[in-house]
Amino acid sequence: MRLKRTLLTTGLMTALAATAAFAQETAPAVEAAPEAAEAAIDVNFYVFNTLLFFLGGILVMWMAAGFTMLEAGLVRSKNVSMQCLKNISLYSLGVLMYWVIGYNLMYTGVDGGWFGSLGLMSFPDPASDTGDYSLATDFFYQSMFCATAASIVSGTVAERVRIWPFLLFVAILCGVFYPITGSWQWGGGWLSEAGFSDFAGSTLVHSVGGWAALTGALIIGARRGRYGADGRVVAMPGSSIPLATLGAFILWFGWFGFNGASQLALGTLEDAASVGRVVVNTNTAAAAGVLVSMVLMQVLYKKVDVTMALNGALGGLVAITAEPLTPTFLSAAVIGGIGAALVVFTVPLLDKLKIDDVVGAIPVHLVAGIWGTLAVPFTNPDTNFGSQITGIVAVGAFTVVATGIAWFVIKAVIGLRPTEEEEALGLDRSEVGVEAYPEFSSTRI
Template sequence: MTLSRIIHSAGLLALALPSLALAQDAGVEAAVAATPDPYFYVFNTVLFLLGGVLVMWMAAGFTMLEAGLVRSKNVSMQCLKNISLYSLGVLVYWLVGYNLMYTGVDGGWFGQFAPMVFPAPSADTGDYSLATDFFYQSMFCATAASIVSGTVAERVRLWPFLLFVLILCGIIYPITGSWAWGGGWLSQVGFSDFAGSTLVHSVGGWAALTGALIIGARKGRFTADGRSVVMPGSSIPLATLGAFILWFGWFGFNGASQLALGTIEDAASVGRVVVNTNTAAAAGVIVSMIVMQVVYKKVDVTMALNGALGGLVAITAEPLTPTFLSAAIIGGIGAALVVVAVPLLDKLKIDDVVGAIPVHLVAGIWGTLAVPFTNPEASVSAQLTGIVAVGAFTAIASAIVWLAIKAVFGLRPSEEEEALGLDRSEVGVEAYPEFSAARL
């Protein structure tokens, strides 16, 4: 090669190097832009993971609350129902529920009927781990089913109940959830429900109410002339433990519903949500105690427990925007409504063993309506639309499922089995065998 050609080639290379460098820099910038911020990804994923663990712990809370509020001859049955409904709910939510709720809704009525497929870790490049999002969302699904369990306790057979749970967790809950959280039609009209006063708690409440009406009351719960007969639970300490566990788990239920922890603002929001959640529950306890003292001259401990839960349900629709005082007012009103609703159900001869309908349905409706008072982006008309639509669909769908199961399989045990207790007739393992032996 001649000297002139070498000089010419070197000149061309010198001219090309800046362009190559710019192209390489552009390629690196594009790659960086396509990769999520690792800190954002990690903190969001940790939020979902810890939130899901806390909500999973609520399953223990429901179990203890129900075990304490049912009679001793039905405690094992409630324990079995709760661990089985949790397990079944998680599996069916993976099989069909998650994609039905979140995939391809696009402003419509539901998503895709397909199992959840998790990407490989190297391909999971969103703002959070998809697996932990599924884990967190599946806990909410199981919570809706737990609400039903307490209401229809002591007079429903195990397998028919689990068949209802299968439909609730696989079809009913995901469809209503898709309308708002999945980007469906309710989200388009401006309906707002931060963590599920309507989408979780009222759904469970409506399903519980239709079940209570179709299954009927426990034998002896109401006299022929309409009087209510009190059937005390087996263990107030156990019920109190359950309420405290639910209160504790609610910090994950509401706190992680911020759905992000990767910025200072998100972290501050999670903190505010947790404080407001705690405030509403505390106010719920005190208000329920005051109302009971004024009206009945005695403070029923079970009403105080449900007052805490009523406050928690009420604040769940919007725990971020209220002030400390507003959160206390919202929770306190929720608890007061629970105290009013419990005797109202008795007058209507609706047997709700643990008070789940007043707590989750009544307080859930109130909490959803209260959102516009602290969140200016929400409107009363949009909130009413969501309440009515979710309530109508859930009640009608649940009634169809309950009636179909009743017609095909039956729902109730025989009168003899119910009198004996479902621990003996359905489970075969008594929770308190020494007590049973002493009675004999």
């Protein structure tokens, strides 16, 4: 089974591997001249691996724009500016918190345990950064995943949470909770020792965000007026289907970096071929997700809801993320299609339970993420269902308890929701002061 970190080890430079392997706070300097240091490593391997991290990180960073557009399109006009502000601020805060505490907590000195060390992430001098890849680009790539987990929460609790309490939660999630569970597998912690496998984060990224979104939705409560006294679900249409569609396409595009660069190596022919296979399987799962969701909507409701098709694509993407390398194209399509089907069935279930998820992030990221993680042993013979279930339950239990406590404390100390009047007016006015659609929002509910 492959750890997200140890996939890069080639055995070519045992004397220098400790320099960057687990992001030591003070990397040992290379005493020899730069020419000697360069001769001691495989330059092509270093360069191509670093390039993969760099390009993959850019693609995953672009997913922040996808989340923003998706959420902006699915919330009502009076809350669009708020969603834009939340997404750019959560991305910025998440990256900084990952630097301040998250990266070392996730990767430094885990050694089969429960978490790493505390302290600022530090970067070696370029002349001494001579492992299998540039440590700086590795940090850049990993920090994009951390920000993605926070973006998932934003869409679920949209339209009824104030900006500063929400960002306080993001700081805790990105600085502490996400790195701890990530260290259990990708940092070489106890789950990796137990045989758990999660190639690019169906559980470690997506279900973590999904569990945090679920606890938030339960503790904050539904939007006012969403559920009638008679149990009726009141429709609250989003502001722009074109924006939401653009956001889904951007996320789909960025996922090629999310999954493809999680191979974590590009310096050999085998690695390059693996990246290509991962990208094709990722695309196949998403495409199958769209078509399965459309067929199910036609059969069940006699109409095809475009938002469900968008979430079908995302459900397929989340499902294949746990293992996009070993499936055949047909298997990838089946995994993605089942992920989308679960989304279609979970959305109305949440409404029956009066759990208000504005953008459908819980079905997409939590439910499809669990399915994708469970599906890994079907195509990867080096894994087993016992280890996968252990990982799902452990990560879920920790995240539910930890994020539940965080939401409760923030609610008790500074409050989470705007007033009823502010919520009715729209958070663009009450929280941001800039309306996305000033000519329309004053007349929209």
